[in-house]
Amino acid sequence: MNLFGHLNLQQRFNWSIFISIIFAGCLLIGLMYQIMSKYSNDYTNHYWREHTTTFSDSALYAVILGSTSQSEAVTHSFASDNNVLKAAIYDYKHKLLAFSGKALDCGAANLDYRSGFFIETPGFWCFYSPIYQDGYLGYVELVISKAEYKTVMRQLLLGSVLVILLFSIFIFFIVRRLSGLFTSTLVEMAVILKKVSEGERGSRVSFSGAMEINDMRITLNDMLATIELNEQVLEQRVEDRTSALRIALESSETAHVYKAQIMSMVSHEMKSPLHAISGYMQILAERLPDGPEYKENQLLHKKAFERANDLNALIDNILLHAQLEADRYQVSFSPVAVKPLMLACSEAVSSVLGRNRNRLHLSGQDDYIVTDSEVVRHIVNNLLSNACKFTANGDVTLRWFVIRSFLVIEVSDTGCGILAEHYDNIFDAWWQVDMSLGRKYGGHGLGLAITKQFVQRLGGDIALAPNVNKGTVFTVRVPNKAI
Secondary structure: OHHHHOOOHHHHHHHHHHHHHHHHHHHHHHHHHHHHHHHHHHHHHHHHHHHHHHHHHHOHHHHHHOOHHHHHHHHHHHHOOOOEEEEEEEEOOOOEEEEEEOOOOOOOOOOOOOOOEEEEOOOEEEEEEEEEOOOEEEEEEEEEEOHHHHHHHHHHHHHHHHHHHHHHHHHHHHHHHHHHHHHHHHHHHHHHHHHHHOOOOOOOOOOOOOHHHHHHHHHHHHHHHHHHHHHHHHHHHHHHHHHHHHHHHHHHHHHHHHHHHHHHHHHHHHHHHHHHHHHHHHHHHHHOOOOHHHHHHHHHHHHHHHHHHHHHHHHHHHHHHHHHHOOOOOOOOEEEEHHHHHHHHHHHOHHHHHHOOOEEEEEOOOOEEEEOHHHHHHHHHHHHHHHHHOOOOOEEEEEEEEEOOEEEEEEEEOOOOOOHHHOOOOOOOOOOOOOOOOOOOOOOOOHHHHHHHHHHHOOOEEEEEEOOOOOEEEEEEEEOOOO
């Protein structure tokens, strides 16, 4: 197999044809030899059986007369043939009457000589024929050499080998000539295709022959030309796209610099005045009189303070989303008492809860898990705030429990709900069901996007489903890192 691996297609084909012809020739020679051997053996046996019968007929009168001299004359006559090794005449008592030739034993003792038969040995045949005249008188024995038979068979075998060898060589060269027209074509095609696969251009096949082979050459060359043209077009497109991507990357890097500058400005130039405004408004709230004539001022002050807090929360969410997008937010795991954390989250949304006259229900046990408490706080606060915003004069339920290796948090409401067609978009940043400027519900579309990113940072998952009665249920699973 390794030897054939170093040969090309045409050489492997020629060797395969040559071996096949040799194998077929050997089978044919063997078959012919068997047929000729059987035919020659049958013919020889038939001839010498007839010759032995003639011998017994010639010895009849010598046996009847009991004449030894006449019997010897008959045996000498039949032994004169070069193929006859022994000629003998016996009476019915197995007594030798006459003998001529070599003293050979065929091993025919104790056999029935009343009918003709023969015995075959590696070097000769022994033929026996009975002598009858109104009864059984005796028999004759004729021993025939196989030397001439073997010589004839060797000559036949040698002649067959020569004939089949010449015929095989003739067939081989004809097949080799015809196969060369096809294998040389395939070899040239393989060489050209290898060059094309290595990136070489301009290579074409040049084989020729019958009409079909010429058509194949034309088709293959046209295909190679088309491939090269398509490669040139593709390379040009890749070059154009690479140039466009380079420009886009440069623009993105520039935008990233601007983004960092904007985040810096937001964190300093906007947060600092906003903190100052909130501080002044707290001082002003302490100095407002409590009289009935100042109730409207107190109400306006309260709304202004709430809007300042909303603006502060919006800026915090923008900065937090930027941190998460830039992968600069680090998660820190530590043991956390679940129930106190949930109670703190419920207190944090009490002001948002009262705006729409909603009622908050808590349900859960006091368990301990290992997680990031601040991240969980953000998740729960965002979900509670979102539920309170889209629910009016309804119920918001916060339920938690630990099952297996997860803390499961469920926040459900009886608000307006979310259509199933919006489930795939609800966690996208800056996305809201109503994107118009005159929308009923405020917000910036970052709360749920940040919530999902936080859940993923903890290795958990979040899902939403319609509430049984009305509204929406958000389910968060947070893994317990202690397990």
